[in-house]
Amino acid sequence: xxxxRHVALVFPYFLAEVVRERRGxxxxxxxxxxxxxxxVISCDxxxxxxxxxxxxxxxxxxxxxxxLGVIPAPEDGTEALRGAARRLLDLxxxxxxxxxxxxxxxxxxxxxxxxxxxxxxxxxCSRLEHPPRVLRAGVADGGAAARTAALLARDGAVVTVPxxxxxxxxxxxxxxxxxxxxxxxxxxxLLGVGTLGEVVRVPRGSWERRLREGARxxxxxxxxxxxGEVAGMERILTEEQRSREAIFEPPVESAGIVLxxxxxxxxxxxxxxxxxxxxxxxxxxxxxxxxxxxxWEGEVRPAAPTRDPALLTTLxxxxxxxLDLREPVGSLQVELREVGAEGLKVDDLFWQERKHxxxxxxxxERLSAAGARSGGAPGVxxxxxxxxxxxxxxxxxxxxxxxxxxxxxxxGVDAALxxxxxxxxxxxxxxxxxxxxxxxxxxxxxxxxxxxxPEALDMDSRSGVRWRGRRRAIRGVRDLGQVETDWWREDPxxxxxxxxxxxxxxxxxxxxxxxxxxxxQGVFE
Amino acid sequence: MDPRVNELVASLGPGILVRVGPGxxxxxxxxxxxxxxxxSLLPGGGYPAGGVVEIMGGGRGHxxxxxxxxxxxxxxxxxxAAEGIPDPWHFRxxxxxxxxxSLVRMGRPARYVWAVEQVLRSGLFRLVIAQGTGPRxxxxxxxxxxxxxxxxxxxxxxxxxxxxxEDLPELATFARPSPLRLRxxxxxxxxxxxxxxxxxGRAPGASLTVEEGAA
Numbered sequence: 001x002x003x004x005r006h007v008a009l010v011f012p013y014f015l016a017e018v019v020r021e022r023r024g025x026x027x028x029x030x031x032x033x034x035x036x037x038x039x040v041i042s043c044d045x046x047x048x049x050x051x052x053x054x055x056x057x058x059x060x061x062x063x064x065x066x067x068l069g070v071i072p073a074p075e076d077g078t079e080a081l082r083g084a085a086r087r088l089l090d091l092x093x094x095x096x097x098x099x100x101x102x103x104x105x106x107x108x109x110x111x112x113x114x115x116x117x118x119x120x121x122x123x124x125c126s127r128l129e130h131p132p133r134v135l136r137a138g139v140a141d142g143g144a145a146a147r148t149a150a151l152l153a154r155d156g157a158v159v160t161v162p163x164x165x166x167x168x169x170x171x172x173x174x175x176x177x178x179x180x181x182x183x184x185x186x187x188x189x190l191l192g193v194g195t196l197g198e199v200v201r202v203p204r205g206s207w208e209r210r211l212r213e214g215a216r217x218x219x220x221x222x223x224x225x226x227x228g229e230v231a232g233m234e235r236i237l238t239e240e241q242r243s244r245e246a247i248f249e250p251p252v253e254s255a256g257i258v259l260x261x262x263x264x265x266x267x268x269x270x271x272x273x274x275x276x277x278x279x280x281x282x283x284x285x286x287x288x289x290x291x292x293x294x295x296w297e298g299e300v301r302p303a304a305p306t307r308d309p310a311l312l313t314t315l316x317x318x319x320x321x322x323l324d325l326r327e328p329v330g331s332l333q334v335e336l337r338e339v340g341a342e343g344l345k346v347d348d349l350f351w352q353e354r355k356h357x358x359x360x361x362x363x364x365e366r367l368s369a370a371g372a373r374s375g376g377a378p379g380v381x382x383x384x385x386x387x388x389x390x391x392x393x394x395x396x397x398x399x400x401x402x403x404x405x406x407x408x409x410x411x412g413v414d415a416a417l418x419x420x421x422x423x424x425x426x427x428x429x430x431x432x433x434x435x436x437x438x439x440x441x442x443x444x445x446x447x448x449x450x451x452x453x454p455e456a457l458d459m460d461s462r463s464g465v466r467w468r469g470r471r472r473a474i475r476g477v478r479d480l481g482q483v484e485t486d487w488w489r490e491d492p493x494x495x496x497x498x499x500x501x502x503x504x505x506x507x508x509x510x511x512x513x514x515x516x517x518x519x520x521q522g523v524f525e
Numbered sequence: 526m527d528p529r530v531n532e533l534v535a536s537l538g539p540g541i542l543v544r545v546g547p548g549x550x551x552x553x554x555x556x557x558x559x560x561x562x563x564x565s566l567l568p569g570g571g572y573p574a575g576g577v578v579e580i581m582g583g584g585r586g587h588x589x590x591x592x593x594x595x596x597x598x599x600x601x602x603x604x605x606a607a608e609g610i611p612d613p614w615h616f617r618x619x620x621x622x623x624x625x626x627s628l629v630r631m632g633r634p635a636r637y638v639w640a641v642e643q644v645l646r647s648g649l650f651r652l653v654i655a656q657g658t659g660p661r662x663x664x665x666x667x668x669x670x671x672x673x674x675x676x677x678x679x680x681x682x683x684x685x686x687x688x689x690x691e692d693l694p695e696l697a698t699f700a701r702p703s704p705l706r707l708r709x710x711x712x713x714x715x716x717x718x719x720x721x722x723x724x725x726g727r728a729p730g731a732s733l734t735v736e737e738g739a740a
Contacts, residue, residue: 282670301674303642315677323702363647367629367640380640382628384613396613398628446618448586449609449660468663505583507711523609523660525586525689 005108005163007121008146010136010153011081015042015100018080019071031069033077033100034058041073042100045134055181055213073100078234085236087127091120095236096143102150104143121158141166145223152177166223171197178220184211196221244334251290251328255320258287258329262316265334266309283312284335285319289327296323390485391493392521393452445480445497447509447522457510459518467502476501483511499524556651556685559595559619560588563719567705572687575680577672577703579657581690584709584717586611587619589654589687594621596685600651603644605629607637607666608659638671645678645686653679657690669699676703 011017016031025031030047032040040061043052052061058070078099085097094106107120114120121137128135138149140161148170149159161169173196175188187210193199199207199221207214219225246261262285280302287296300315367380382398389395458466464473480497495511502508509522555571557564564570572578572592580588593602594616602625604611610630613623627650631640641655655675658665667675679686688703690696706723 299670299673300677301670303646303674303678315673318677318680319673359647360649363643363649366643367631380630382630384616384623384626384628386613386617386623392612392614398610398630446612446615448590448612448615449606450612451609451661468661507583522612523586525583525660 004141005106005111005117006140006143006146007105007107007117007124008138008140008143008150009103009105009124010138010147010150011101012048012134012136013042013044013101014081015073015077016044016047018077019074020044022074023071025069029069031071032058032061033071033073035073040070053182054179082234082236084128088124089236091124091127097234097236098147099234102147104146106143107139117160118158140169140223142223144219144225145170148173148178148220148223151179170221170223171195171200173197175199180217181213184213184217187211246332248329248331251330253325253328255323255325258323258332259313259317259320261332262334263309263313265332266312266316280306280312280336282336283316284333285316286333286335287329288331288333290330293327295325295327295329296320390483391495392446392450393454447507447524449525450509450522451520454511454519454521457508457518457520459510465500465502465508467504467506467508472502472504472506474500475503480509556592557595557599558588559591559593560719563707566721568724572685573704574651574685575683576705577676577679577686577688577701579688579690579701579703579706580709581692581706581722582709584711585689586660587615587717588707588709588719589689590616590619590621592652592687593626593654594619596652597622597625601625601627601649602652602654603627603629603650604654605631605637605641605644605656607632607634607656608661611654634666638667638674641686642671642674642678645675645684646682648682648684650682650684652687653684654687654689657688658693658696660691663691663693665693665695669701672699672701 015033019033020031028046030044030050030052032043032047032052035041038058040052040054040056040058042054047061051064061070078097081097081099081101081103085095085103088095088103088105092105092107092110096104098104105124107117111117111120114123117139121139125135125137135156136150136153137158138146138151138153138161139158140146140149141163145161145166149161152173153159174194175185175196178196180188188194188199199217204215204218207218211217244265246265248257248261252258266283282299282301284299285297286294289295298316298319300312300319302311302315306312364381384396385399386396387394460471463471465471478499478501480499483493483495483497486493492514494514497509497511500508500510507524508520509524510518510520512518554574555567555569556574557571558567589604590611593604593611596602597616598620602621604626606628607630610628613626616626617623629640629644631637637656641653644650645653656666675686675688678684702725703723704725705721708720708722710718710720712718
């Protein structure tokens with residue numbers, strides 16, 4: 001998404017420092033912390049300087065340095081990281097915690113409130129109550145890419161990946177700078193793979209089969225979280241962000257009462273949100289029966305993030321409008337989702353006070369801009385201009401709104417419709433069908449949906465037509481006539497049009513050209 | 526009325542007693558479908574204004590053309606397409622005014638959902654037609670969240686949304702409480718049968734059928 005930006009704060013020695021602070025002891029003794037499986041998950045700088053890396057086995061580490069303290073991770077080891085994350089919730093609605101050393105903060109939605117990304121990152125760091133001795137920060141579109149960027153940061157500098165450049169940034173990264181297992185490094189060295197960009201050239205499955213951390217390696221290269229990392233990402237939420245619940249005593253059968261309580265809940269949530277300068281991107285609503293059974297579940301999503309509880313109530317009412325309560329409702333749950341995900345700037349596309357023409361132009365510009373961002377043609381909004389041509393694809397043209405139609409007002413096109421007239425044409429071979437008198441049949445000759453341009457059709461007289469990825473038998477054929485045109489040019493066109501009914505009841509508008517190739521030009525929907 | 530009540534009213538004056546009951550039925554705003562036989566079967570005589578109408582089955586494109594043609598004579602119509610385009614000659618043939626028809630083309634599904642919502646919210650169109658399933662790919666082009674956004678946008682923009690759907694198994698996985706759902710089938714003689722499969726507020730299972738020629 002255009003405004004999607006994340007900051008990753010990595011505390012490389014966080015857990016080890018927490019453990020040392022609790023246990024005491026000299027900072028000169030290297031320290032490593034391992035999990036229940038015996039793998040190192042954090043170490044301090046002294047241990048790292050001696051070659052200890054996360055992922056090593058504790059027994060392996062002890063053989064490296066006898067003076068190394070290898071300590072099991074405390075049960076509440078992650079809580080300290082969560083505590084740091086909660087302090088950041090005052091600044092951003094999206095904070096994730098990845099034990100043992102990473103916080104990921106969504107900043108796209110709050111960037112307009114700050115002078116720059118750098119200023120925002122500095123403010124985030126200043127919010128940490130006991131900032132770790134070593135803190136690395138990275139900024140990128142995706143959280144995983146931001147973390148990788150953070151791992152490369154040194155001496156307090158923030159590594160910033162420009163918007164839209166995550167893949168390009170990752171592709172050039174040398175593998176030596178990354179936190180990989182020793183066996184992974186050796187294998188990659190053996191293959192001559194030196195950068196993440198080279199990793200991506202090999203399919204994900206191949207890495208997974210060959211390396212224990214193959215899936216993680218590939219995910220790192222494409223800017224995603226690895227499988228285990230996704231499971232380890234914990235979204236930090238406040239109570240207000242989780243859910244609010246209204247209990248009905250006794251359970252109610254009236255949708256009106258449900259809506260009344262919903263409004264009250266939203267009013268309370270709205271006040272909280274106003275105080276925290278956050279906005280709601282989506283709202284989940286759940287109605288539960290007396291025994292906790294799910295009666296109804298839905299989501300309302302305003303077109304733009306909002307702090308207006310009344311708007312959300314209106315949207316919820318629409319969703320609940322056709323609610324048919326078969327059982328009494330015991331409780332109403334409301335859950336806020338994606339708070340502030342889309343950005344704080346509320347762009348009301350259709351300000352009702354605008355004049356009609358302004359609204360039209362505004363809509364056209366927004367649609368055109370969206371079409372351009374999608375990689376399509378810049379003109380998205382069209383009107384039809386009919387043209388006298390025998391070929392269906394040339395019998396009209398779509399023109400960008402605002403252009404003047406060729407030949408004047410399309411409403412004044414002559415009643416002799418050249419499209420259908422082509423099917424009346426006497427071909428040189430004398431093959432055209434008689435024009436049906438029944439107007440219904442005339443309309444059936446043109447499909448409701450045309451494909452522009454026509455597509456090549458895989459047709460086999462015995463096995464049928466390849467349609468939507470499968471072979472379909474032909475159940476019926478309607479002959480729609482012959483079109484002969486452009487005979488005065490070097491490449492005359494000759495087509496036989498037919499309607500094919502398939503065994504899945506689809507009816508296709510097809511033609512066979514002068515080279516006996518088959519083409520799909522429309523669908524009778 | 527009870528004589529004692531009459532005596533009470535006489536002593537205290539008129540207006541002291543007011544009978545409370547259901548008020549007059551609210552006027553239902555509708556948009557005509559372009560098929561008179563179908564309109565006669567629908568509440569209020571047409572498609573609900575500001576609501577969602579689902580049309581499923583073969584022949585749904587023709588119904589959409591008929592509705593678009595009818596509404597183009599009364600206001601503006603938008604046809605949103607992710608795959609293919611509506612044939613303007615077909616539209617003209619069923620009596621549509623091309624000057625009132627706008628086409629919005631947006632290929633990517635996420636952008637398409639957004640574009641439909643913007644068109645609905647604009648308040649510029651009486652009728653908006655959307656492809657719920659791709660005519661070429663046979664894929665579902667929206668999800669439950671998108672359906673609810675469209676529903677809200679249609680109400681906000683006072684536009685009727687015609688949602689054209691092929692009967693796919695994936696559609697059964699999420700609820701779409703549209704106020705009106707029609708199912709169309711094309712007979713061997715080319716004529717269309719239209720069944721009203723759902724009308725909000727009526728008992729489930731009620732169905733009505735009208736035979737409609739293809740033109």
